[in-house]
Amino acid sequence: MIIVTGGAGFIGSAFVAKLNSEGIEDIVIVDKLRSGDKWKNLVGKKYLDFVDKDNFWSHLDSGMFDSADAVVHFGACSATTERDADYLMSNNYYYSRDLAVWAVEKNIRFIYASSAAVYGDGKLGYSDSDEMTPKMRPLNMYGYSKQLMDSWIIDNGLEDSVAGFRFFNVFGPNEYHKGNMKSVVCKAFKQIMEKGKVDLFSSPHPDYEDGKQMRDFIYVKDVVDVLYWFLINPTKNGIFNLGTGKANTFYDFVKAVFVALDKEVKIDIIPMPEELRGRYQYFTQAEMNKLREVGCDFEFSKLEDAVKDYVLNYLTKDYFTM
Secondary structure (H helix, E strand, O other), X not given: OXXXXXXXXXXXXXXXXXXXXXXXXXXXXXXXXXXXXXXXXXXXXXXXXXEEHHHHHHHHHOOOOOOOOEEEEOOOOOOOOOOOHHHHHHHHHHHHHHHHHHHHHOOOEXXXXXXXXXXXXXXXXXXXXXXXXXXXXXXXXXXXXXXXXXXXXXXOOOOXXXXXXXXXXXXXXXXXXXXXXXXXXXXXXXXXXXXXXXXXXXXXXXXXXXOOOEEOEEEHHHHHHHHHHHHOOOOOOEEEEEOOOOOEEHHHXXXXXXXXXXXXXXXXXXXXXXXXXXXXXOEOOOOOHHHHXXXXXXXXXXXXXXHHHHHHHOHHHOOOOO
16 A cells, blocks of 8 residues: 555546556545645546545554555645745644654655755755755745755654655646646646737846746656655655756756747746745756666657657646546
8 A cells, every 4th residue: 555645636647647657546545635726636546545635644543554555645735835834844844754653664765855945046956865955045935944854854864764855846747736836838728828928037146047047846756766766766766856967047948848839939038036036946956866877777768759748738738637
């Protein structure tokens, strides 16, 4: 049995789809659906049971899941703009920490989601070495909550017992419910369909032209392939970057959407919102040596190929799920 927390979310539901593609259906999904469209990510998925997040701990305490083979923990607030620090501490740090303790004590495989937000403005680089983790200076509370979890894993000597992943800019199917936190591809597609052009932020940073801020964009299908590799290789542990190792500009990212749709590139520059200034990452690029050194040597999709697959096989067909 594999427990997937946040299993109705973006990466969680994509991982469930990956498990199904490998013939695995003995899955327990833990999530909170509320009144949005996140439930659509479960359509077509095969799983054993769904457990409401609020009831999950009572099930753990009862011993119901003591025979689980793995816990893959994606359940967290993923909004980088969330300002409620107490909520982020409770949801992203304490919850993750306590679940890791439970899994390790039960000798159950534990895989969890961290974030590239821990790196802040990138002045200290993007090394996922354990020595650098406490030195990072996140730009927002979301990033800090993830840094706290990573640091706790290292401080308690669990880096050789669990696997954590600092996701860079993940995009792809099943993100449709994420509102303003959807990827630029998803937003760009909607803007192109509605008004034939795309808005990109200006750049107050002198080193980056307007619309040419750079991020390490990675397709969700590549992400879940890596996660599955770690699931079936339980001796491979540590805290790893999960990007492609290659940064691209937002301009090129959006251009790929126009190309996939066979449309003329039309991009407008709009002012960066004041609330983002000072908390904005102008450049991210994962160092991938650590992941390669443990034997995970996937070739990641080219940006243009990934965008084309997403646009033509999902967005244009209004598919909600992988």
